Amino acid sequence: MIITKPKKLDDILGHINGRPVFIVGCSECATLCHTGGEDEVSSMKDALKNKNIDVTGWVVLEPACHLQNDKRLLKSHKKEVDKAEKILVLACGNGVQTVSEVLKDFNVISGTDTLFLGEIKHASEFEKRCIMCGDCLLDLFEGFCPVSRCPKSMLNGPCGGSKNGKCEVDLDMDCVWDAIYKFLKEKGRLHQLEEIRKPKDWSRSIDMRRIL
Amino acid sequence: MRHRSNLERILLDKGFAVTAEIGPPKGSDPDTIRQKGDMLGGYADAFNITDNQTAVVRMSSMAGCCILLNMKLEPIMQMACRDKNRIALQSDLLGAAAIGIRNILCITGDHQSSGNHPSAKGVYDIDSIQLIQIIKNMRDDGIFQSGDAILSGRPDVFIGATANPFADPYEFMVDRLEKKIRAGANFIQTQSVFNVDKFELWMDEVRSRGLDKEVHILAGVTPLKSLKMTERMKFHVPGVDVPDKIFDRMKTAKDQKEEGYRIALELIDRIKRVKGIHGLHITALFWEDIIPSLIEGSGLLTRS
Numbered sequence: 001m002i003i004t005k006p007k008k009l010d011d012i013l014g015h016i017n018g019r020p021v022f023i024v025g026c027s028e029c030a031t032l033c034h035t036g037g038e039d040e041v042s043s044m045k046d047a048l049k050n051k052n053i054d055v056t057g058w059v060v061l062e063p064a065c066h067l068q069n070d071k072r073l074l075k076s077h078k079k080e081v082d083k084a085e086k087i088l089v090l091a092c093g094n095g096v097q098t099v100s101e102v103l104k105d106f107n108v109i110s111g112t113d114t115l116f117l118g119e120i121k122h123a124s125e126f127e128k129r130c131i132m133c134g135d136c137l138l139d140l141f142e143g144f145c146p147v148s149r150c151p152k153s154m155l156n157g158p159c160g161g162s163k164n165g166k167c168e169v170d171l172d173m174d175c176v177w178d179a180i181y182k183f184l185k186e187k188g189r190l191h192q193l194e195e196i197r198k199p200k201d202w203s204r205s206i207d208m209r210r211i212l
Numbered sequence: 213m214r215h216r217s218n219l220e221r222i223l224l225d226k227g228f229a230v231t232a233e234i235g236p237p238k239g240s241d242p243d244t245i246r247q248k249g250d251m252l253g254g255y256a257d258a259f260n261i262t263d264n265q266t267a268v269v270r271m272s273s274m275a276g277c278c279i280l281l282n283m284k285l286e287p288i289m290q291m292a293c294r295d296k297n298r299i300a301l302q303s304d305l306l307g308a309a310a311i312g313i314r315n316i317l318c319i320t321g322d323h324q325s326s327g328n329h330p331s332a333k334g335v336y337d338i339d340s341i342q343l344i345q346i347i348k349n350m351r352d353d354g355i356f357q358s359g360d361a362i363l364s365g366r367p368d369v370f371i372g373a374t375a376n377p378f379a380d381p382y383e384f385m386v387d388r389l390e391k392k393i394r395a396g397a398n399f400i401q402t403q404s405v406f407n408v409d410k411f412e413l414w415m416d417e418v419r420s421r422g423l424d425k426e427v428h429i430l431a432g433v434t435p436l437k438s439l440k441m442t443e444r445m446k447f448h449v450p451g452v453d454v455p456d457k458i459f460d461r462m463k464t465a466k467d468q469k470e471e472g473y474r475i476a477l478e479l480i481d482r483i484k485r486v487k488g489i490h491g492l493h494i495t496a497l498f499w500e501d502i503i504p505s506l507i508e509g510s511g512l513l514t515r516s
Binding site for chain 1: 338346
């Protein structure tokens, strides 16, 4: 799932600059992240009204990254949209861009920061699992991804900063290499780490801009 | 015996080598490197110039090495993977070899979050092991990482790498050393050793696999300058193991500098007798003026 977190209300207010707003949410990832579901859209509406901002209406798109659905749903809210100057989108960076594509004459504002492709561990706890590099190496590392989960993307074992299973960058973060090592040790397959992994082919992440 | 650098010559002759780290300045003044070079020339066989260590911006390693070369001192150019992709790293290597740098130390690099530009984008296109292999292939086979051929002049360098006997998972650290050797490392400079017992265990495993015969291992030594620095090393620098005993000695010392110096002498005395160790790498962390008396005090001035 695409993990997002809300931007600060003050930052959003700075972009809105007192103008009338139409709020857009998303039925998928942003709903599960509690950043852009119906509840969050409703709270945002109240928060803006408290600041004397005119909220002309709202919609939760299904989902915001779906161009054809966006066209259809936003058309059904044309009246409220047309009364607004600003469109506040509570969805991921993709959702914001798709809405911008549909509502070309409006100033579209992002209400969230998009963080990563991650796992839902608990209701409000998410962990990075993938950076969509286009060249998946998970088969080499037993389902653990050091490209996305190691801050240095090490492919040949942990750096010298791994201590007690934690990462030098953030002591609350598990060292993915420690996890890989322990997993392979338990399975008796540590020899898999002997091979020197070649530099990654990053051209795959650049070529794959469009799939038909 | 054919050698690429003075450091390699000493190690091939089975001598005991001493290298020392010179931290370049946070500024463009070349005299800070010249002064350290003047002070340390004759006390060490080669000098590491760090590459923006701890992710703090300093004068570039290649420029620092160039200043040392002009003083007829031998540099070891450190290359970190944090700030440059494979194109920049290979280009730097060609440039370094062109101006006469003959020793390279390959490191992945401290993460940018710990430095003075925490909002920087880290590169990490390749890791240190891949960098070692790329340099070896450029040197021995005349090919770039892409497979493209080097057209005029292979970089004839002595390739170094680091090893940390104190990092976790502890059991993997000798495997990782072995990987660096297979990638092409000719010499190793270890993390600063304070816990000699643990270091000896690591070296036992290194020798049992015969790795001390395949690579020259220089053990890291860092003199502790103050209690504050000891605290930082013990609690905040990733991958350093300062035993409580040493910490307590620094804590109760009347003269912390003197105590730190004495501890360093004791460490050197034990470490230099560990079987399979071919030299020392002294990292004095901006206390470089202690190095001459450390070398004299430990009887290493007249080493062969």
